[in-house]
Amino acid sequence: MDQIVIRGGQRLKGRIPISGAKNAALTLLPCALLTDEPLTLRNLPRLADVDGFGHLLNQLGCSTTIEGSRPEDFGRVMTARATTLTSTVAPYDIVRKMRASILVLGPLLARAGEATVSLPGGCAIGNRPIDLHLKALEAFGAEIELASGYVKAVAPGGRLAGGKFTFPVVSVGATENAVMAAVLAKGTCVLENAAREPEIVDLCNCLVAMGAHIEGIGTETLTIEGVDRLHGATYRVMADRIEAGSYACAAVITQGDVELVGAKASEMEATLAALREAGATIEDTKGGIRVAMSGRAQPVTLSTAPYPGFATDMQAQFMAMATLGTGASLFTETIFENRYMHVPELARMGCDIQVKGRTAVVRGVDHLIGAPVMATDLRASMSLIIAGLAAQGQTEVNRVYHLDRGYERLEEKLQAVGADIERISAG
Numbered sequence: 001m002d003q004i005v006i007r008g009g010q011r012l013k014g015r016i017p018i019s020g021a022k023n024a025a026l027t028l029l030p031c032a033l034l035t036d037e038p039l040t041l042r043n044l045p046r047l048a049d050v051d052g053f054g055h056l057l058n059q060l061g062c063s064t065t066i067e068g069s070r071p072e073d074f075g076r077v078m079t080a081r082a083t084t085l086t087s088t089v090a091p092y093d094i095v096r097k098m099r100a101s102i103l104v105l106g107p108l109l110a111r112a113g114e115a116t117v118s119l120p121g122g123c124a125i126g127n128r129p130i131d132l133h134l135k136a137l138e139a140f141g142a143e144i145e146l147a148s149g150y151v152k153a154v155a156p157g158g159r160l161a162g163g164k165f166t167f168p169v170v171s172v173g174a175t176e177n178a179v180m181a182a183v184l185a186k187g188t189c190v191l192e193n194a195a196r197e198p199e200i201v202d203l204c205n206c207l208v209a210m211g212a213h214i215e216g217i218g219t220e221t222l223t224i225e226g227v228d229r230l231h232g233a234t235y236r237v238m239a240d241r242i243e244a245g246s247y248a249c250a251a252v253i254t255q256g257d258v259e260l261v262g263a264k265a266s267e268m269e270a271t272l273a274a275l276r277e278a279g280a281t282i283e284d285t286k287g288g289i290r291v292a293m294s295g296r297a298q299p300v301t302l303s304t305a306p307y308p309g310f311a312t313d314m315q316a317q318f319m320a321m322a323t324l325g326t327g328a329s330l331f332t333e334t335i336f337e338n339r340y341m342h343v344p345e346l347a348r349m350g351c352d353i354q355v356k357g358r359t360a361v362v363r364g365v366d367h368l369i370g371a372p373v374m375a376t377d378l379r380a381s382m383s384l385i386i387a388g389l390a391a392q393g394q395t396e397v398n399r400v401y402h403l404d405r406g407y408e409r410l411e412e413k414l415q416a417v418g419a420d421i422e423r424i425s426a427g
């Protein structure tokens with residue numbers, strides 16, 4: 001398994017290109033199942049999860065062709081076309097490796113009137129149930145059966161009727177599945193307390209480009225009037241606001257000055273507000289956002305929340321940044337039940353973090369000491385990179401396959417702004 005080795009202490013200075021958003025790409029790709037015409041996605045990031053999703057689409061009969069990349073994009077162009085579906089089954093051996101596979105459930109049900117998808121199971125950060133996905137689809141008329149670890153969903157008469165569902169808890173994935181199921185329904189579907197993440201706006205905008213009728217995009221109430229068919233489209237994946245926020249934390253902890261090229265401030269206001277509270281200088285630039293820092297980070301008090309609140313996907317990275325700050329910072333993780341897996345690893349580097357239930361108190365220390373550490377999940381692994389960039393001596397991050405799921409060309413991007421970082425391939 002590859003390892004990333006960092007010799008800390010370099011201030012990051014320069015421009016970091018921000019790739020297309022992983023969590024937008026993973027909900028845009030299944031949209032190709034909703035039509036027999038080609039869907040072309042631009043600015044697609046080069047990530048393990050995106051490749052994995054492409055393989056899943058192929059298993060269902062959807063062709064995927066990489067077509068290089070446009071000069072104005074950092075990502076690739078992929079055209080996906082499901083002329084006819086050869087399967088409506090997402091098997092366990094694929095779904096267990098990539099939970100986002102559950103996002104084929106809604107599109108398959110809409111296109112083919114049925115879907116059989118392996119239950120994704122839990123992961124390091126929580127048990128990740130999908131009950132809300134299923135309740136929303138049932139509200140639109142689907143008949144759901146759970147058997148032998150699979151969800152089998154059927155639309156009576158081959159087409160969802162329409163209906164209304166109010167989410168008791170905001171769920172990004174359940175909102176995405178419900179929207180993709182609703183666009184081809186016979187009637188109108190209404191979702192209340194829907195997730196409002198920018199990735200959902202990207203999904204809705206792409207579906208509208210394909211001919212869907214969706215009102216309330218970007219709000220917590222989505223009204224989708226079903227249409228008989230959708231057509232192909234070309235759509236550009238939004239920039240990854242979590243990648244951008246992660247590199248912003250790296251800039252702050254190293255007291256550097258970087259431009260996050262392609263990042264959009266309007267999609268990451270809570271992150272930028274927290275960075276300002278920590279003492280960073282944040283400026284809009286022509287091509288993105290500039291993040292600069294001198295001195296140690298001020299203490300912050302942050303509680304994760306659904307968008308537009310502070311993103312749970314930013315918690316671990318911000319915590320790493322706070323470890324070298326002044327005073328004590330307070331974090332409360334309200335979304336997932338086990339999202340402090342980075343804490344024991346950060347402690348090996350000399351961080352002072354006390355976790356009690358959903359709350360963590362981070363007391364700033366004078367310095368961190370590089371050490372061999374273990375990545376446990378995607379965002380936790382990025383927090384270890386961030387700490388290693390500022391630690392004295394060498395940090396080796398193991399199990400970097402976690403990182404490769406969500407950070408494209410990480411070591412190249414960091415080397416380009418002065419980090420002493422390299423990937424040691426295990427062969």
Ligand code: EPZ
Pocket residue numbers: 023026100126127128129130131132133134169170171172173174312313335336337378379406
């Ligand atoms: C998406 O996961 C993201 N993944 C996650 O990013 C992100 O952390 C999460 O949204 C929250 O923003 C992708 O987009 C591929 P949820 P998702 O459904 O959809 C509970 C990363 O690091 N819930 O919004 O799975 C759930 O247990 C990843 O890039 C139910 O109870 O998250 C959690 O407590 C990690 N029943 C809360 O809702 C359900 O049916 C929010 O989960 C669904 C969810």
